Amino acid sequence: MNSNQQYYHSVRLDTDKCKGCINCIKGCPTEAIRVRDGKAKIIKERCIDCGECIRSCPYQAKSAVTERLDDIFNYRYKIAIPAPTLYGQFNNLKDINLILTGLKYLGFDDVYEVAKATEIITDYTKKLLKEGKLQRPVINSACPAVIRLITVRFPNLINNILPVISPMEAAAKVARKEAVRKTGLRPSEIGVFFISPCAAKATSVRSPLGTLAPLVDGVLSIKEVYLKLLPILGKIEKVEDLSTCAFAGVRWAGAGGEADALGIEKYVAVDGIDNVVKLLEEVEDDEKLDVDFIEALGCTGGCVGGPLTVENTFVAKTKIKKLAETLKRKGQRPVVIPLSEEELRWDTPITYRNVLNLDDDILVAMQKMETMQDIYEKLPHLDCGSCGAPSCKALSEDIVRGYSTETDCIYKLREKVRELARQMVELEEEMPGSFKSDNREY
Amino acid sequence: MSEKAISLHYEIDGNNFTVAGQASSSIKKVLKQLGVAPEVIRKVAISMYEGEINTIIHGKGGVADVTISSESIIIVFKDNGPGIPDIEKAMQSGFSTASDEARELGFGAGMGLPNMKKYSDNMTIESEVGKGTTVTLTVNLQ
Ligand SMILES: Nc1ncnc2c1ncn2[C@@H]1O[C@H](COP(=O)(O)OP(=O)(O)OP(=O)(O)O)[C@@H](O)[C@H]1O
Ligand code: SF4
Ligand SMILES: [Mg+2]
Numbered sequence: 036m037n038s039n040q041q042y043y044h045s046v047r048l049d050t051d052k053c054k055g056c057i058n059c060i061k062g063c064p065t066e067a068i069r070v071r072d073g074k075a076k077i078i079k080e081r082c083i084d085c086g087e088c089i090r091s092c093p094y095q096a097k098s099a100v101t102e103r104l105d106d107i108f109n110y111r112y113k114i115a116i117p118a119p120t121l122y123g124q125f126n127n128l129k130d131i132n133l134i135l136t137g138l139k140y141l142g143f144d145d146v147y148e149v150a151k152a153t154e155i156i157t158d159y160t161k162k163l164l165k166e167g168k169l170q171r172p173v174i175n176s177a178c179p180a181v182i183r184l185i186t187v188r189f190p191n192l193i194n195n196i197l198p199v200i201s202p203m204e205a206a207a208k209v210a211r212k213e214a215v216r217k218t219g220l221r222p223s224e225i226g227v228f229f230i231s232p233c234a235a236k237a238t239s240v241r242s243p244l245g246t247l248a249p250l251v252d253g254v255l256s257i258k259e260v261y262l263k264l265l266p267i268l269g270k271i272e273k274v275e276d277l278s279t280c281a282f283a284g285v286r287w288a289g290a291g292g293e294a295d296a297l298g299i300e301k302y303v304a305v306d307g308i309d310n311v312v313k314l315l316e317e318v319e320d321d322e323k324l325d326v327d328f329i330e331a332l333g334c335t336g337g338c339v340g341g342p343l344t345v346e347n348t349f350v351a352k353t354k355i356k357k358l359a360e361t362l363k364r365k366g367q368r369p370v371v372i373p374l375s376e377e378e379l380r381w382d383t384p385i386t387y388r389n390v391l392n393l394d395d396d397i398l399v400a401m402q403k404m405e406t407m408q409d410i411y412e413k414l415p416h417l418d419c420g421s422c423g424a425p426s427c428k429a430l431s432e433d434i435v436r437g438y439s440t441e442t443d444c445i446y447k448l449r450e451k452v453r454e455l456a457r458q459m460v461e462l463e464e465e466m467p468g469s470f471k472s473d474n475r476e477y
Numbered sequence: 478m479s480e481k482a483i484s485l486h487y488e489i490d491g492n493n494f495t496v497a498g499q500a501s502s503s504i505k506k507v508l509k510q511l512g513v514a515p516e517v518i519r520k521v522a523i524s525m526y527e528g529e530i531n532t533i534i535h536g537k538g539g540v541a542d543v544t545i546s547s548e549s550i551i552i553v554f555k556d557n558g559p560g561i562p563d564i565e566k567a568m569q570s571g572f573s574t575a576s577d578e579a580r581e582l583g584f585g586a587g588m589g590l591p592n593m594k595k596y597s598d599n600m601t602i603e604s605e606v607g608k609g610t611t612v613t614l615t616v617n618l619q
Contacts, residue, residue: 191515191516320522322527397511397512400512401511
């Protein structure tokens with residue numbers, strides 16, 4: 036299996052910075068990290084690029100691979116598609132146009148707001164929900180971390196995912212189309228760059244979900260763009276009228292925004308990957324759950340809590356709320372839908388990847404499971420993480436898979452050392468007479 | 478036929494509602510590790526969850542024992558609660574004696590036992606009033 040192709044990940048480790056502590060292995064929702072040789076290692080097939088480890092690493096050793104601003108100049112016509120979260124990073128922002136004009140100062144020829152594209156997605160989702168052909172409860176498809184979580188952990192919920200492209204992808208489609216029309220350039224001469232709060236989206240751009248063709252040419256982190264924007268915002272002479280989005284689109288930056296825009300009654304909005312896991316467990320188990328729509332976002336607070344943002348999640352949330360209220364007073368602009376249903380729908384089914392199975396042969400798997408249970412019973416059940424695995428259960432699994440040994444557990448190691456010491460004393464006693472001392476008189 | 482089987486045991490605390498679903502989550506992980514098909518996992522998950530909740534709400538707590546072989550998954554819920562006076566009636570869709578408290582938490586639709594029947598390949602209930610209840614479910618792997 037060509038694992039690099041199959042499991043491309045934007046989340047990376049800087050081994051020089053990694054101290055081999057256990058912060059990330061403990062927080063990883065799919066138990067995808069181990070510490071080996073004093074450094075964290077990501078198990079590619081399990082990683083869902085949620086960015087939890089980027090947030091939890093005290094040494095900034097984890098990051099997401101993104102493009103740099105210079106990369107946009109590889110294209111003749113450059114378009115920025117900013118996530119609404121970008122608007123929540125600035126103090127006292129009254130006019131989104133200031134930020135959008137700033138992006139043009141940075142070198143972009145045009146901007147198309149992802150917040151605007153949410154309107155297309157909301158409209159189409161409403162239509163699909165009304166038709167009632169989707170499996171209930173419908174789970175949103177906007178957060179790629181959640182989709183990846185479902186593909187590795189909730190096989191029975193794959194058919195509940197809304198089979199619709201994300202606002203980022205919709206924005207890219209519209210932006211490219213309009214640019215081709217406006218400039219007469221070939222689509223490949225146009226570079227569409229997402230300004231991203233999100234590591235999972237940086238992955239999606241290279242390995243899209245639900246569609247084969249990558250739609251976005253690159254991802255710039257909000258962190259980088261923010262730093263470049265700050266010094267120029269004060270110097271902008273003429274603010275262009277570029278923003279076309281409405282309050283509902285801006286609210287998508289925070290948890291509950293998508294569900295609010297849909298205006299449905301029976302919904303649950305959940306944010307934070309651990310909370311998402313808990314809710315999805317229940318959805319999988321409970322036949323009677325009376326919910327039509329689930330908005331699940333991997334980051335606490337929603338995308339404003341994304342790992343590539345600068346502003347504190349809760350401060351950003353308030354700013355977004357304020358901005359949305361201002362826009363609301365201005366009134367909603369009409370939705371233009373320049374994309375067909377075919378363009379909005381997923382064209383490639385996503386499939387379950389069982390990353391947990393111990394063996395393809397169930398009998399062998401059962402044998403291993405038994406061994407695993409025996410090993411687990413003998414471990415101290417402290418889940419201390421010193422062995423490099425997130426829990427004693429995970430270590431017993433690693434041992435059965437042949438990746439670790441029992442003495443990776445420091446308690447087991449201590450027992451073993453003690454046992455060795457005892458054996459040495461015993462051996463000492465069994466030494467030949469000529470080696471032994473005795474206190475008899477001769 | 479193989480004799481090999483994995484046994485799992487769960488204590489279900491009758492006083493702690495917040496743990497409902499834990500046994501189900503744990504079983505789901507084990508079944509994935511064994512490479513069991515998602516459709517089978519779903520049947521087990523629903524049965525397990527409903528059984529866990531009944532054991533908490535109606536049975537006042539008890540145990541669940543799960544035996545997984547290469548042919549089937551057998552789940553036994555056992556409690557020493559009040560028992561079921563009329564099993565046939567309890568099995569009817571919509572029949573429930575759930576307290577107002579349980580209803581407030583969204584339980585008491587009277588669909589638990591019918592769902593367990595629907596999603597398992599075999600189900601038996603043994604119950605004696607004042608002594609307790611044992612529900613046994615079998616889900617076939619094929
Ligand atoms: N373990 C048990 N001990 C005693 N009574 C039980 C037990 N399990 C079920 N019952 C009885 O059977 C009835 C029907 O159970 P069932 O699970 O179908 O519905 P419910 O638990 O009342 O509601 P729901 O499962 O839809 O939330 C219960 O209301 C209760 O009276
Ligand atoms: S919540 Fe938003 S920022 Fe976080 S992973 Fe999901 S899409 Fe990305
Ligand atoms: Mg019930």
